[in-house]
Amino acid sequence: MAHGDTVPMPEAQPRRAGGLATLLRTQMRNIAPFLTLIFLTAFFAIASPSFATLDNVGNILTQVSVTGIIAVGLTFVILCAEIDLSIAAIANVTGIAVAFFTLQDSYVNIANLPLPGFAAIMLALALCALLGAVNAFGLTVIGIPSFIMTLAMMQIAAGISAMLVRGQIAYKV
Incomplete structure (x- = not known):
């Protein structure tokens, strides 16, 4: 040119x-x-x-509410380019801990500590918070990658669940 x-x-x-x-x-x-x-x-x-029907819509919303709350929390984890594989196992431990710490009927075949409902819920939430704190400590202080840390926590939480129910299945808790 x-x-x-x-x-x-x-x-x-x-x-x-x-x-x-x-x-x-x-x-x-x-x-x-x-x-x-x-x-x-x-x-x-x-x-x-x-x-x-309105009853069925309410039933569906009740069933998906826990999944929706977990999904909102995981959205922030994914937005930070991280991953949390342990969320379902920790939620499972929390539910089993509530069952473990409450008084159950005689037909339930797992051992438990008979505490009032409020105390059982508080202990279960404290256990959940402790597992989350271990996750946070491993990620932030030690520097373990989130995939590895949450994979390990998933196995730890599954082990705690199995320990609380002594390897048995409790259908009617």
Whole structure:
């Protein structure tokens, strides 16, 4: 190019027409789960008359509430580019600890410490907090990678669960 020549500028792309169809195509990754949920809800409402009742909606929301709370907490962990593999095992230990620390009926085949409900819940939460503190200490002070530390804590929590129920299955706690 000689001095004074201008560089040709690429022409602007013409605006594509199509509106809604183009928007749907470009946003399908975001829209697909929502459309699937709507389709499944409609299918089950037609297949079972008791599905589309307020009692069933309340039951579904009750069942997914714990998972939703855990998912919100794990969102922050993932946003920090970390991972927590021990969350389900620690939640399991917490539930088993509440059962262990409360008075159970005679048909429950695991040994337990008969404490009032409030004290059992507080002890179970303290155990959960202690396991979380061990996780935090390993990650922040010692510097163990989160994958390794939470994998180890998952095994530790599974062992604590098995120890509390003495390797037995308690169905009706």
